[in-house]
Amino acid sequence: MTQWKIREVRPDDLEAAARVERLCFPAAEAAGKEALRARIQAFPGSFFVAEADGAVVGMINGAVTDEPAIRDEMFADVSLHRPDGAYQSIFGLDVLPEYQHRGIASALMRHMIRDAKEKGRKGLILTCKERLIGFYESFGYRNLGRSRSEHGGAVWYDMLLELPAEVIPGEES
Numbered sequence: 279m280t281q282w283k284i285r286e287v288r289p290d291d292l293e294a295a296a297r298v299e300r301l302c303f304p305a306a307e308a309a310g311k312e313a314l315r316a317r318i319q320a321f322p323g324s325f326f327v328a329e330a331d332g333a334v335v336g337m338i339n340g341a342v343t344d345e346p347a348i349r350d351e352m353f354a355d356v357s358l359h360r361p362d363g364a365y366q367s368i369f370g371l372d373v374l375p376e377y378q379h380r381g382i383a384s385a386l387m388r389h390m391i392r393d394a395k396e397k398g399r400k401g402l403i404l405t406c407k408e409r410l411i412g413f414y415e416s417f418g419y420r421n422l423g424r425s426r427s428e429h430g431g432a433v434w435y436d437m438l439l440e441l442p443a444e445v446i447p448g449e450e451s
């Protein structure tokens with residue numbers, strides 16, 4: 279079985295992160311290299327990568343905000359990041375197709391939730407497509423309904439996980 283580890287992003291992960299994003303999202307939704315460079319500079323503390331076989335195979339990242347839902351402007355404008363803000367957002371969670379179905383995305387999400395909890399955030403927010411609502415509900419997120427987001431021309435749902443959660447699902451023992 280492949281072993282992986284999760285760690286904070288480093289500036290030299292940029293090329294690999296851009297590749298993961300390109301291979302996982304449709305072009306209209308993928309963050310480009312410059313957007314990812316800006317995110318790595320602005321909020322490395324909430325940008326984590328999964329490394330396996332000596333390479334970056336997945337990642338999770340997002341700015342921190344005092345707003346309880348993601349606005350499309352946030353994806354492109356890292357100046358909206360508030361390090362001491364209340365809500366950890368998730369801009370992207372992606373794992374290379376050949377490494378999917380092994381629990382890597384779930385481990386990345388649990389890592390982000392634990393980190394947000396340690397930093398005393400009120401909660402985590404994300405937008406997702408309808409087919410992934412159940413996936414995020416399994417971590418304790420609640421579906422708040424259709425989002426105003428028009429990111430990439432798709433239909434999105436606002437999801438909110440309020441902290442402190444009693445336990446992180448999957449880590450009860």
Ligand SMILES: CC(C)(COP(=O)(O)OP(=O)(O)OC[C@H]1O[C@@H](n2cnc3c(N)ncnc32)[C@H](O)[C@@H]1OP(=O)(O)O)[C@@H](O)C(=O)NCCC(=O)NCCS
Pocket residue numbers: 302303369370371372373374377378379380381382383384385406407409410411412413414416
């Ligand atoms: C979504 C994504 C991150 C999942 O990555 P992954 O590493 O395969 O996820 P995990 O192995 O941790 O978890 C998958 C498990 O979650 C559960 N799951 C998945 N979708 C689910 C749903 N809609 N409802 C309930 N549970 C779900 C299943 O148990 C699934 O197991 P399976 O893969 O054996 O069927 C990956 O498919 C991906 O990168 N997709 C493209 C980018 C994307 O859409 N990202 C999310 C939007 S930000």
